[in-house]
Amino acid sequence: MSNEERERPVALVTGSTSGIGEAVARRLAADGTRVVVHSRRSAAAGQALAAELGGAYLQADLGVEEEARGLVEAALGRFGRLDVLVNNAGISWPIPHADLAAATPADWRHLLEVNLIAPWVLCTTALPALRRSPGGGSIVNITSHAGVRPKGSSVPYAASKAALNHVTRLLAAALGPDVRVNAVAPGLVDTPMTKDWAEAHELWRDRAPMHRPARPSDVADLVASVIASGYLTGEVIMLDGGLNLT
Numbered sequence: 001m002s003n004e005e006r007e008r009p010v011a012l013v014t015g016s017t018s019g020i021g022e023a024v025a026r027r028l029a030a031d032g033t034r035v036v037v038h039s040r041r042s043a044a045a046g047q048a049l050a051a052e053l054g055g056a057y058l059q060a061d062l063g064v065e066e067e068a069r070g071l072v073e074a075a076l077g078r079f080g081r082l083d084v085l086v087n088n089a090g091i092s093w094p095i096p097h098a099d100l101a102a103a104t105p106a107d108w109r110h111l112l113e114v115n116l117i118a119p120w121v122l123c124t125t126a127l128p129a130l131r132r133s134p135g136g137g138s139i140v141n142i143t144s145h146a147g148v149r150p151k152g153s154s155v156p157y158a159a160s161k162a163a164l165n166h167v168t169r170l171l172a173a174a175l176g177p178d179v180r181v182n183a184v185a186p187g188l189v190d191t192p193m194t195k196d197w198a199e200a201h202e203l204w205r206d207r208a209p210m211h212r213p214a215r216p217s218d219v220a221d222l223v224a225s226v227i228a229s230g231y232l233t234g235e236v237i238m239l240d241g242g243l244n245l246t
């Protein structure tokens with residue numbers, strides 16, 4: 001590896017073989033960052049994307065604590081440094097808010113495990129390396145407008161994202177100035193996760209000032225700006241096309 005290559009920052013983007021994560025991986029690579037592409041499954045897609053971006057691909061089930069830790073360790077083993085962690089991987093499925101019995105304790109545990117505890121484990125494991133980043137480390141959590149407004153696919157999903165928004169602020173206060181921590185909280189984004197959410201698509205088309213859901217590249221643009229903004233920390237930035245104004 002040349003010295004010039006070694007100086008390029010390294011970003012781990014979780015859940016980056018589809019949707020928002022893939023767009024973020026593509027955008028960061030275009031900006032000159034070496035990207036670790038990750039997924040739970042889709043190894044072939046991950047390897048192809050990593051090869052296209054000149055990065056590396058790693059597989060891990062983030063619902064399993066040892067695999068989450070192992071992901072960061074493997075990324076460090078591959079590149080020897082980690083400057084940016086984008087906690088993007090997440091799960092969500094619709095459960096009517098008024099049907100309390102439908103959101104079972106098992107649903108709560110699964111959602112909190114992947115959407116909240118896994119990012120915590122990744123932050124904890126990555127922290128020593130992020131602190132060593134020459135430009136200062138950066139963590140970006142992909143949360144949701146559902147963690148800010150009383151909305152979202154289910155109550156436990158919204159609660160998991162609200163908790164991650166607050167963890168973002170708490171960590172920003174604890175880790176500055178070495179590591180900045182911010183959250184990007186999208187509204188509806190056109191991704192595989194939301195392809196069947198007809199009602200939400202209609203709502204965004206009719207009511208949001210932007211009259212459309214976000215594209216994954218819209219989210220990636222904001223994530224890249226947050227990483228580039230060396231003084232920004234502790235912010236939860238909504239990206240919902242203005243729907244929250246209505």
Ligand code: NAD
Nearest residue numbers: 015018019020040061062063088089090144188189191193
């Ligand atoms: P997506 O389904 O395309 O991506 C989710 C990714 O998370 C996938 O790559 C999946 O493999 C990964 N993942 C899920 N469980 C995992 C596990 N146990 N271990 C490892 N990886 C796992 O969906 P997306 O819409 O691109 O979602 C990305 C993030 O954005 C999620 O955190 C989601 O909650 C958030 N978000 C999405 C929207 C939206 O409208 N699409 C809105 C707000 C927030």
